[in-house]
Amino acid sequence: MRQITSSAFTAPAQRTNLRQAGCLNKAVPSRVQHAHRLTWHPSFRKTTGPAFKRETTRLFTMLRYIASLMLIGGFASSQHANAEPVEIDDLKDNIAKLAAKLPPGSKKQVSYKKDIEPLFKKSCVNCHGPDKRPKGKFRIDTRALALKGGSEGVAIIPGKSDKSPLTYYITYQVVDYEMPPADKQEKYPKLTKEQVSLVRAWIDQGAKYDN
Structure with a gap:
């Protein structure tokens, strides 16, 4: 078999x-x-009991806390983005909110002679140069005078464009301190976002006049 x-x-x-x-x-x-x-x-066993309920409660509490922080952060960002121009006396207290509206500084290595001086001559030097009494006692045609500031104090802080009042003057975020004045834009054009980015980079790189 x-x-x-x-x-x-x-x-x-x-x-x-x-x-x-x-x-x-x-x-x-x-x-x-x-x-x-x-x-x-x-x-695979079913998870129940007081310990499981406590852990679940802790998890959902943490998630709610994180969600609340995200909502608060988003609201704060939107408030910063919608910040209105301020009076000169309120600039220091509102500078963080106003900074959120600034265009970022350029990443390029900025030359004063090539990139900045032409902008200043076209839009700023007429009111803040040597030819007549400078507005606000602020001159921008030489480094020594520019860093000295004017009647409202220092306008340029080398290395800190977001703390420099000049940045907020040229972006029209300070009432009555717009550079150039709104009623003279036909003759002295307002700086574009790209030009503001260059000025910011120039300040961040030391606000040099010799390059």
């Missing part, structure tokens, strides 16, 4: 009879016999 090889597809009753008859050369592995059964992993 031909020996029969064990198979996972052999019926249980047939396997018993064949094993008793000595026809099976190997016992069918138990893992094959029970392959159709599902094993319940401990990690």
